[in-house]
Amino acid sequence: MNISKTYDVIVIGAGSGGLSAAVGFTKIGKKVLLIEREHMGGECTNSGCIPSKALLHHAKAYYGAKMLSGGSSDLDAYRQGALAYTQGKIDEILKDEKPEDFEKMGMDVVLGEAIFEKPCVLIVGEKRYGFKKAIIATGSSPREISIQGLKKEDILTNQNIFTLSEIPENLLVIGAGPIGLEMGQAFAMLGSNVTIVSRDDRFAALEDEKISPILQKKFEDMGVRILLRAELKEAQNRVGLVTVRNSEKKEEIIRVPYDKVLLAIGRVPNIPQGLKEAGIAYDERSVLVDKQYRTSNKDVYAIGDVSQKFKFTHTADDTARQVVTRIASKQILRVNRKKAIPKVTFTSPEVASVGMSNKDVCKKYDCTEYLRIEVPYTKNDRAKTDSASEGLLVLIVRKLTGTVLGANIIGPSAGEIIAVFTLAIDQKISMWKLRSTIYAYPTYSLIVKRAGDMFFAETMGNLKSDLKRIARKHVFKLIALVFWAALLFSFHEYRVVNDLTLKEMLIILYDFVTTTTWGPVVYMLVYALRPLIFFPATLLTALSGLIFGLPLGILYTIVGENMSANLAYWIGRFFEKDMRLEDSFMGRWVEALCKRPFMSVLFMRLFYVPFDLTNYGSGILKVKWRAYALATFIGIMPGLATFVALGAGIKDIRSFELSVGSFDFVSLGVAIVVFVVSLMLSKYLKRWHSTREKK
Secondary structure, eight states, rough: OOOOEEEEEEEOOOOHHHHHHHHHHHHOOOOEEEEESTTTTHHHHSHHHHHHHHHHHHHHHHHHHHHHHHHOOOOOOOOHHHHHHHHHHHHHHHHHOOOHHHHTTEEEEEEEEEEEEEEEEEETTTOOOOOEEEEEOOOOOOOOOOOOOOOGGGEEEETTGGOOSHHHEEEEEOOSSSHHHHHHHHHHHHEEEEEEEEEESSTTSSSSSTTTTHHHHHHHHTTOOEEEEEEEEEEEEEEEEEEOOOOTTOOEEEEEEEEEEEOOOOOEEOOBBBBTTTTTOBBBBBOOOOTSSSSSSTTEEEEEGGOOSSSHHHHHHHHHHHHHHHHTTOOSOOOOOOOOOOEEOSSSSEEEEOOOOOHHHHHHHHSSEEEEEEEEGOHHHHHTTTOOOOOEEEEEEEEEOOOOOEEEESTTTHHHHHEEEEEEHHHTHHHHHHHHOOOTTTTTTTHHHHHHHHHHHHHHHHHHHHHHHHHHTTTHHHHHHHHHHHHHHHHHHHHHHOOOOOHHHHHHHHHHHHHHHHHHHHHHHHHGGGGGGGGGGGHHHHHHHHHEEEEEEEHHHHHHHHHHHHHHHHHHHHOOOOOOOOOOOOHHHHHHHHHHHHHHHHHHHHTOOOOOHHHHHHHHTTHHHHHHHHHHHHHHHHHHHHHHHHHHSSSOTOOSSSSSSGGGGHHHHHHHHHHHHHHHHHHHHHHHHHHHOOO
């Protein structure tokens, strides 16, 4: 079978990530083929975000009207129309997502199952397509489990729940994640008797511990039955036998009648066929990708639910946009995987969160380092006018700096307000700046300013004690910094007062070392202490060749330079710090140092990266000392020999000028040869290391 056509990019999957990628590549002039197995729009449009929010909207409208009017025949007719309304909204959005609409943009669209045949070839039906780059965006499917006695026709997932012809009288929901919560509440509002079964000890366990009880009370007030520490073990004649474990770990069986059972227990990736033939690694949880979402086949990327931990429409869309940019920039621009990811559950009231959870913060920081600010909606005037006082904002911020670590909200407009904190985390906008921002009155967003006021009051009230705490924590580092600053100042003043240049100081050291039998020891000690005053290592290395010649100069410098490097390293360790930088050049350097310390330090030595930058940086980043010391010992040899040979080639330091007559040509030749060998060695090691990593 011949290849029908070859494309610049083939995108597999027409969901959120796939459509964003296909449209993005088309707009920049790439020849694109979009392949979809089932239906355009993917899970989100057909059986996810869109229908669930449409059903919730209809259910909330009905429930609100019923609470006000008490019910009527017209209202019941509206209730019965919920599922038809939901399907209507799906159709409305799909009108703009037909294959021909995307073909008008300039891409080709093929419906069918994509199967990889070779690394850059795939099959759809009876046709073969070649590609330069491919994007796997096949999404995920609901996770299913086998339960004894539970018939297939009674099982609902997000993929078939919206095709129901009528609202079930009794609905049993397994799982209290976003899907279980949203659909459980929607059908409860529409009149179903809903029971939610969760294995967790706490309802809505993914939410903050102060928010879960508010949501639980709201559900229970609506008549939803909640069974915690529970599991559906068996079904008999449309009655679920749910095993519930109490606080004393004793079990009891609770019988729950149902017409339908909604499985909302997570999702599994849709793994395309033929990945092995295409050289693409995967496991049962995902297609495996690197930090740039590239698979083990360098020409294929995987984005969205099929490869990402956070299975949200907005993360798939963002990743698609970043991957398009990366490929279009010829791999120059990188994907930033450290963005803050907001999460919204569209229950009533809404629940939203972003950043670190309270549990994560407790693991990383001491309790004295952060503030937990809680602002009830009763403090917000808009909430008062809307009688929506059950809301709560929970904010976790660093003390003094006001850096936002995490935010959790339950209440009206929670999903809109969370965008403020997502921006704050991503752009490092502190509570000081958020507090100084003007918010329209009366809006729910004013709760952000209220949180800023609480942060300000707490910070000012504890300012003295917090400053003392920081001083106590860093007292020894402060003393060391003061001593170091005094030493540097004294050295600088000595040079200024005596009007000495670096060359004149070298002459003084030269005279001192050459007039004492302890010259080698003095030289090595001076070299070892050199980092404290930042005296150029290169000059001292060259001075060794001038004083001691070859090969003794090399021997003494090996000792002195290693002592110097290790002293600087341990000074850096004294001031060590966890550095989590953005996905930038500096961030990648930090990551490489920490993950591959030996090779990273060795490369820096061989490529003549500033000596003290490597020393102090390795210490501050807590690079393993053994790897650092060994790489330093090996890596300094070529450069050390080069500059010692240069020093040995200088005829007279007092009359030295950068001219041909100032050097001994034999030593200069040795220096050049050593320098060239060191560069060749570094390139060889780089190729060797790259080959080893690929294996």
